[in-house]
Amino acid sequence: MITALTKSADDTRELGAAVASLASAGDVILLSGDLGAGKTTFTQGFGRGLGVQDDIVSPTFTLMRSYEGRLPLVHCDVYRLDHLQEVIDLGLAEMVDDDAVALVEWGDVAAPGLPADHLETRIELTESDDERRFELRPVGSSWLGRVDGLRAATERWQS
Ligand SMILES: Nc1ncnc2c1ncn2[C@@H]1O[C@H](COP(=O)(O)OP(=O)(O)O)[C@@H](O)[C@H]1O
Numbered sequence: 001m002i003t004a005l006t007k008s009a010d011d012t013r014e015l016g017a018a019v020a021s022l023a024s025a026g027d028v029i030l031l032s033g034d035l036g037a038g039k040t041t042f043t044q045g046f047g048r049g050l051g052v053q054d055d056i057v058s059p060t061f062t063l064m065r066s067y068e069g070r071l072p073l074v075h076c077d078v079y080r081l082d083h084l085q086e087v088i089d090l091g092l093a094e095m096v097d098d099d100a101v102a103l104v105e106w107g108d109v110a111a112p113g114l115p116a117d118h119l120e121t122r123i124e125l126t127e128s129d130d131e132r133r134f135e136l137r138p139v140g141s142s143w144l145g146r147v148d149g150l151r152a153a154t155e156r157w158q159s
């Protein structure tokens, strides 16, 4: 597991872009953390790192949005369990199969029905308003094979 500390929203965007440098087709990244933790902010930076030109906005009410970049980016918010089925119905798995990278904002619901291979990203608030603690945990062989690269790319934020 890799732990990282960011000191501002922009710092979190830069961390997201650094993680995106390792992204490959079919990746799934699960983002967990309370409302306001920084899941959407991280996704904005990740999208920038993938070369997405459009503004990335919270998918809270639309559940899923897609963007064009070096790889297609699919961004969804599944903070309630019934959203998961809706996102599956909207074709999340097919998009991932078609070489997209999916970032899934996730509340505390469990992760049934999502690929076994994923990068788990937990974000926690700290005592300082503008600081966030990240835990990056590769799950499955696809991300475990990139753990050294991930460590190198995120070195500057490691704590
Ligand atoms: N280090 C930080 N990383 C991310 N967001 C931060 C940080 N410090 C302050 N913030 C603020 O916290 C909020 C995070 O919101 P958002 O990314 O929408 O969270 P979530 O998607 O997890 O609900 C934003 O208002 C952002 O400006």
Ligand SMILES: [Mg+2]
Pocket (backbone or CB within 6 Å): 039, 040, 041, 058, 059, 077, 105
């Ligand atoms: Mg959000």
